[in-house]
Amino acid sequence: MxxxxxxxxxxxxxxxxxxxxxxxxxxxxxxxxxxxxxxxxxxxxxxxxxxxxxxxxxxxxxxxxxxxxxxxxxxxxxxxPQLRSLDLNDCASYVGDTLTHTITVRCKNLSSLTLRYCNQIHADALVELVKALPFLAKLNLSSTQCNTQVLSTIRSFCPEIKELDIMKCKKLSPDSLLHLVYDPVAGSYCCQSLQTLKADGLMPTTDAQSLLSVLVFVLLALPRLTYLYHKFVPQAVCLIYDQEFPGARMPAEFPSLEEVAQYRTSTHPNEGSGRFTLPLREIELVPSSLLPKIGAVCPHLSVISMTLRDSWDLDQYVLPWRNLTFLNLGTDERMDLKELLPVTANIGTQLKCLSLRGFIFKDELTFHTLLSQCPNLLKFQFLFPSPGRNGCQSQPWNEARARNLRFPPLQFPDLVNFFLMYHEFGTPLPSLYKVVLGNILESVFKYSPCLEILHLFFLPFPLDEAFQKALKPPSTALQSLQELELVRARISIRTIGLLVFSENQLCILSLKKCFHIRRADCNELLQRVKEENLQVIIMQE
Known part of the structure; x- marks a missing residue:
């Protein structure tokens, strides 16, 4: 309860x-x-x-x-002065130069400062603020008036900076990043402790090649950079693989890419033979064609996000990444989930998070097989369309035959977050698919002792049976559940009552567009929750 x-x-x-x-x-x-x-x-x-x-x-x-x-x-x-962390994101509308001056004078011990959307602070005030905060390790200036001078000040006055967010700062150009990582006057590389740099929204002023050259400069100049968020990072990594440095033009006061590469080699003698390896742990929006080069330059990747547009041997490229724990894959071409089985067969046991979007599974049992290969997941997300464009099943299974199927239970001892969404709600699913999905859900409910967050959206079959089987006494299912969100779920108020008054940690229950539950029944449930003084919020729309 x-x-x-x-x-x-x-x-x-x-x-x-x-x-x-x-x-x-x-x-x-x-x-x-x-x-x-x-x-x-x-x-x-x-x-x-x-x-x-x-x-x-x-x-x-x-x-x-x-x-x-x-x-x-x-x-x-x-x-x-005793503040160590300050987040002004939620009150950005009235944070201007006056309040910024007060922070400058009083809050010199800040190690974390978030000014996201505080776009009324002028760049000069930001400069004076940064000068006064030598202990900053984390700074968020996204969507502010941050300019090149602000980045130069961060370089000179914030030696401990580890995380910097400058996304969507319209006064920045690609060359501004050079002033963050290199001091032209002193002739030295700076911000050597920087681990995370978010610069998405920074677009080329002339051509894309100039931006790519700047990103290459940053990647080579920052030895501890594990996360660089920009949509052109995959292409920049490939330039480092190809070592296409001689043709890149840099501003006169900055070293050429060849000189930065020499600096990198001098500080990383273990790389040898002219091959560079970066400590990046995460890359998003990876074109599948660039994956071999990215794998060679970034052997320590733990998170990768990509969209697949054709069937090819993905397994041979992800297999060497023994640190890979989060795989985010999407397809706009309705690729078959079967294409991923060689990948999960090889690295499924090391995956902690798996997110899949747009994959169909023509063989009804493919989904079950894939999950069986990933027993150590902490988080799973799957958005799937109908198996066929017209919703037809691949084999003429009837309801009775489908119900006689038996599947070995799936066990997820560490699973915390499970999300399943069918995004073609108007298209019915064949009987066997419903049975397979129902069995998978029953396993998730029964054999995921750490499950805290459960989201089920638009599933076109009744959920009562899976929940009721899982919760049948003396069950210990769903005892860690804290948040349950159901959208257009075919579920009865009896099952909802069983969930609410079972042994669990439920504090948020959302029943959006669950039209099988009458408002009167929901009100009666709310009244009982109130009478028993339960700390659970129930929402229905």
């Missing part, structure tokens, strides 16, 4: 009370202090929270944001 509502801790009660009275009491108290010290700098007046521990201060800010009670004046009071 879901957790019963518990009495809040004294700490949470105090924080909630402070949040509720912030505007009517604490802002007035702060204003009074400011008036008494009218001859002092306004930013030196810290108000009544200067003695609050940094962790509690961060919790109070989070509580105010969740309750939509945070205002500029309240935020001004809470910008204090």
């Amino acid at each position: 879901p957790k019963r509502r518990t009495i809040p801790t004294l700490e949470n009660l105090c924080l909630d009370n402070v949040a509720e009275n912030m505007k009517s009491l604490w802002v007035k108290f702060y204003s009074m202090e400011a008036k008494l010290a009218r001859n002092h700098d306004h930013d030196t007046i810290t108000g009544p929270f200067s003695m609050l521990a940094g962790s509690l201060l961060e919790e109070l800010l989070e509580t105010l944001q969740e309750s939509r009670l945070l205002t500029p004046s309240i935020l001004h009071i809470l910008l204090l």
Whole structure:
């Protein structure tokens, strides 16, 4: 049964009370202090929270944001030296140069700062802010007025920077990235601790080749870079494989790609023989034709995302990646899931996350076989269309014959998140497909003791049987379940009641467009949940 509502801790009660009275009491108290010290700098007046521990201060800010009670004046009071982490994404509309100056003066100990969408802060104010934050390890400036000067300042004043997000910053050009990783005056490579750089949205000012050259420069110049987010990264990696450096033109004050390559070789003598290997762990949007070269340059990949457009021997290219744990594959060509069986046969046991989109399975048993080869999954996602364009089954199975089939149970001891979606809801599934999918779901329910999140969308067959078989006493199925989202599910209120009042950790239950459940029945269920004081939110649309 879901957790019963518990009495809040004294700490949470105090924080909630402070949040509720912030505007009517604490802002007035702060204003009074400011008036008494009218001859002092306004930013030196810290108000009544200067003695609050940094962790509690961060919790109070989070509580105010969740309750939509945070205002500029309240935020001004809470910008204090003990803050280590500050996220202003949810209040970006009123964060401008004035508040930025307050952060600059008061919050010099920040190690993490998020200013996503804070586009009212001028670049000069960002420069002064960055200069004042030498301990920054994580900085998010996406969709701001960040420009080349800001990146140069990060290079010079933030030696510990490890994560930087500058996506969709319109004032940046590809050459701006060069100023982040190299100091033309000192003639030195910088930001050598940078591990994650998100620069998507940065587009070429002249031609795509200039952008590719900059990405190659960054990849070679940053020895610890494990994640570079930009859609042209696969092509840049291939240029490094081909070593097409001589023809690339760089701005006059920066080294040529050949010189950067020499620098890379001098700092990585183990690479030898002119072959470069990068520490990248994740690459997205990989064209399948580039996979062999990417595999050679990036042997440590753990996450790869790609769209397949034809049938080919994918297995021979992913087999060497012994660190690969997350495979995200899609197809726009209705490829058969059978094409992936050699891959999962070889590396299925090492996969922790598997996401598949658009694959059909003409052989009804292929899906079951594929899952049986991936027993160690933490997360699985599958969006699948009808097996045939007209919904016809490949063999004339009848309902009775389909129901006599027996499948060995699938066991997922570590599975936490399971998502299954049929995205051709108007097209019926043949009987055997329904039986196969029903058996798979029953196995997932019964033999996934760690399952916390379950999403089932548009499945065109009743779900009652799979749930009821799994929950039949003395079952221990779904005891870890916390979130269940059903969209257009063919499920009865009896099964929903069984789920809600079974032994589990359920706190969110979404029944979107579940038209088999009447509003009156749902209201009756809500009333019982309230009477038993259960901590579960039930939503129906």
